[in-house]
Amino acid sequence: MASIELVGLSKVYAGGVAAVDDLSLTIGDGEFFALLGPSGCGKTTLLRTIAGLEEATGGRLLLDGKDVTTLPPGKRDVAMVFQDYALFPHMDVTDNISYPLRIQKVPGEERRQKAARTGAGLGLSHLMDRRPGQLSGGQQQRVALARAIACQPAVFLFDEPLSNLDARLRLEARTFLKRLQHELGVTTVFVTHDQAEALAMADKIAVMEAGRIRQLGTPSEIFHRPANVFVANFIGSTPMNLVPGALFGDRTEGEDDVLVGFRPEYTRIGTDGPYALRGKVAIVENLGASMLVSVQVDGQSVQALVPEGEEPEVDTWVLIAPDPRRVLLYRAGDGELLEASVQAAR
Amino acid sequence: MTTPGAVVRRILFYAFLAVVAAFWALPLLWLVFAPFDANPGLTVKLPDVTLDNFRRLGESPYALSSLRNSVLIAGGTMVLVTGLSALAAYALSRVRLPGRNMLLYGLLLLSSIVTGTAAMVPIFLLMFEVGLIDDRSGVALVLTGGLLPAAIFILKDFMDATPRSYEESARVFGASPFQVLRHVVLPIARPGLATIAVWSLVNAWGDFLTAYILLRDPDKSPAGVVMYTFYTEGGQANLPLISAFSLLYALPVVVLYLFVNRRYGFRFHGGIKS
Numbered sequence: 001m002a003s004i005e006l007v008g009l010s011k012v013y014a015g016g017v018a019a020v021d022d023l024s025l026t027i028g029d030g031e032f033f034a035l036l037g038p039s040g041c042g043k044t045t046l047l048r049t050i051a052g053l054e055e056a057t058g059g060r061l062l063l064d065g066k067d068v069t070t071l072p073p074g075k076r077d078v079a080m081v082f083q084d085y086a087l088f089p090h091m092d093v094t095d096n097i098s099y100p101l102r103i104q105k106v107p108g109e110e111r112r113q114k115a116a117r118t119g120a121g122l123g124l125s126h127l128m129d130r131r132p133g134q135l136s137g138g139q140q141q142r143v144a145l146a147r148a149i150a151c152q153p154a155v156f157l158f159d160e161p162l163s164n165l166d167a168r169l170r171l172e173a174r175t176f177l178k179r180l181q182h183e184l185g186v187t188t189v190f191v192t193h194d195q196a197e198a199l200a201m202a203d204k205i206a207v208m209e210a211g212r213i214r215q216l217g218t219p220s221e222i223f224h225r226p227a228n229v230f231v232a233n234f235i236g237s238t239p240m241n242l243v244p245g246a247l248f249g250d251r252t253e254g255e256d257d258v259l260v261g262f263r264p265e266y267t268r269i270g271t272d273g274p275y276a277l278r279g280k281v282a283i284v285e286n287l288g289a290s291m292l293v294s295v296q297v298d299g300q301s302v303q304a305l306v307p308e309g310e311e312p313e314v315d316t317w318v319l320i321a322p323d324p325r326r327v328l329l330y331r332a333g334d335g336e337l338l339e340a341s342v343q344a345a346r
Numbered sequence: 347m348t349t350p351g352a353v354v355r356r357i358l359f360y361a362f363l364a365v366v367a368a369f370w371a372l373p374l375l376w377l378v379f380a381p382f383d384a385n386p387g388l389t390v391k392l393p394d395v396t397l398d399n400f401r402r403l404g405e406s407p408y409a410l411s412s413l414r415n416s417v418l419i420a421g422g423t424m425v426l427v428t429g430l431s432a433l434a435a436y437a438l439s440r441v442r443l444p445g446r447n448m449l450l451y452g453l454l455l456l457s458s459i460v461t462g463t464a465a466m467v468p469i470f471l472l473m474f475e476v477g478l479i480d481d482r483s484g485v486a487l488v489l490t491g492g493l494l495p496a497a498i499f500i501l502k503d504f505m506d507a508t509p510r511s512y513e514e515s516a517r518v519f520g521a522s523p524f525q526v527l528r529h530v531v532l533p534i535a536r537p538g539l540a541t542i543a544v545w546s547l548v549n550a551w552g553d554f555l556t557a558y559i560l561l562r563d564p565d566k567s568p569a570g571v572v573m574y575t576f577y578t579e580g581g582q583a584n585l586p587l588i589s590a591f592s593l594l595y596a597l598p599v600v601v602l603y604l605f606v607n608r609r610y611g612f613r614f615h616g617g618i619k620s
Contacts, residue, residue, distance in 0.1 A: 053514050074520030086515035090533040099529075100519040151519060 002064035002077070002154035002187055003029045004050065010058035011042075011049050011211075019045035021211035022059065027189060027204070032181045034202035035191045038234070042211040043191045044159060050189060051080045051157050064154060074103070079148035080157040083164060085140045087132035093119065093143050094128045100151030118150045119143075138169050145177075149184065156181075158190035162197060174200055195235045199223060207231050225328065229259060229335030232328070238264045238292060241302050241322070242330070248275060257332035262322035267304035269293060269311075269318050276321035277302060284311050295320045377596065380589035387585065399590035408564050409591060412572035415482060416551055416595075419568050422486035423550035427493045428543045434494070435501035436531055440510075450502070453495035466559055473560055480562040488560065489550045497542045504538030505531065540610040548599050569595045 004027040011020040019042040027033045035043040048054040050061060052073030061069045068076045079100070087096050098106075098115040106114070119128055122142045132140055141161065148156055161177060162170045178201045181188050192198050198205045199219040207215045207222065207230075215227040226232035232240040245258035260275065279297035291311040293304045295318060304320055312318050329338045372390055380386035381400070383393035403409050438446060469488055470479075478484030508531065516526045532539065554570040561567050564575070573591055576584040 051518055053517070073514075073518045074522075078518065080515065080518045082511040082515055084509060084511055086509065086511035088512060088516075088530060088534075090536075099516070102529075103516075103520045103525065147519075 005062040008059035012057045032203045033189045034198035034205045036198040037208035041208040078155040079153035081144045083160040085144035097146045118146045156188040259330040261328040264303040264305040266323040266326035273321035381593045399586040412569045416568035420550035423489045424547040426490040427546035431497035434498045439505035457495035504535045537610045
């Protein structure tokens, strides 16, 4: 059990690229923490820096209050699950799971028993004699998890834990991982580029871009009140509508250069309201239980998610209006959320 | 396929293959038959079966001890080449060194000179200066120098093909660099190591020139050199002895090849089947 504290942590590569840029944040004991961002945002580098596989070029890293900035990876009491799982191909499942114990010089018999117990907990009992090459992707992942659990670390680090699984398995694994983390109660940091994964699993999310944290918060905070246009665009299965304030005339509470943000999920078609716009239906996409309607308003595409059966015909003119309580205003210049406007809308 | 032209082409093609096959097969047939022939010549003929040639070989003062020398020299070379090239290849694969590829290609180019004929005088002088003339370990060292670059080159490919995450995973669990090498890197590169071991052994086993030049005492000479001394009183090549000795000389390598090929499979490129 441990908290993780980053104090002005930086990782600058030899070429001058700052993969992690003066980052400060605290991850609480037992928290399931997601590092979320597009590829190249530095999330994996940050994770590897916490693990000790990359050396920080500035700042400090504290695990459970202890400064570990310069400790080698093996001395930090962390366990990492790699994106490709990194199971040793020449060892069977038992040897893989008990490898950390072998390094800790635990006697062979105790090692095997512990591996068997941990494996059984993850439903691997019938696979203990197999080599990784004879396992499916989901089984390999569970072996990698078992190996991490077997060494009883203070912190788990998962690098894109679900990205090597196929879509259906990924949903299962998501639930499984969340339950596992909850049961073990071990502080866990995981890296993902999939916002849905982060929202579904994490207690807290840090959205990263270019080595910096753009927003830190609970999944619900991040989903409902993205702190800036970048996060607003990145979070949500359909991106947030960001419409120039000019389209609404003088209805945007006196602010001049603003972007009006609202999620397609909170947007209705055919109802009037303070932010209603008129436009022509361009495309209707079937998402199963709901329909994603794209409406052209003055050359700007605005999307609304409507229940199945309520979608308008293509090429008809409609009113499209966000729920006024869900409207967010962003400053056009730097894309930051305007606090005042949020209060006003409530 | 049924046009006369095609049939003729096919016949010619197989005739050509038969000639090529005969070209390679005849010396091997000679090696199989001649040692058991009471009166071997330079042609392949069914033998007048006898084991007399081997008995006479046993009476030769240097024949069997030379095989032991061969084992010592080739075995030593194998251990040195495999061990050193594994360490060097791992380092070169993992450490970003400016001009790394230039270094490798340069070494590779130079290595053909080291054990080649051209450098024999300087090598002789060098070994003379360091006092390794007429010393079997001197021969093994020179052979090692000649084989190392190619061995490093081949092994580096194996190391490159091993994902770093294996090693990083072991490191996070607290493994020391030496443990990472022993538990993870070497086992995964095992087919490569087996290839290098056999390849260096065979090369050293078949060496003539280096040992011929660096060794004085016939007691220390390996089989390749001793075979060169099998003459009759008349100055003719002593074919009964040479043929029997050739067979003994060739067998260990063939057996080794079969064993390693069965056990590990020969590969000259890296790659993980996971």
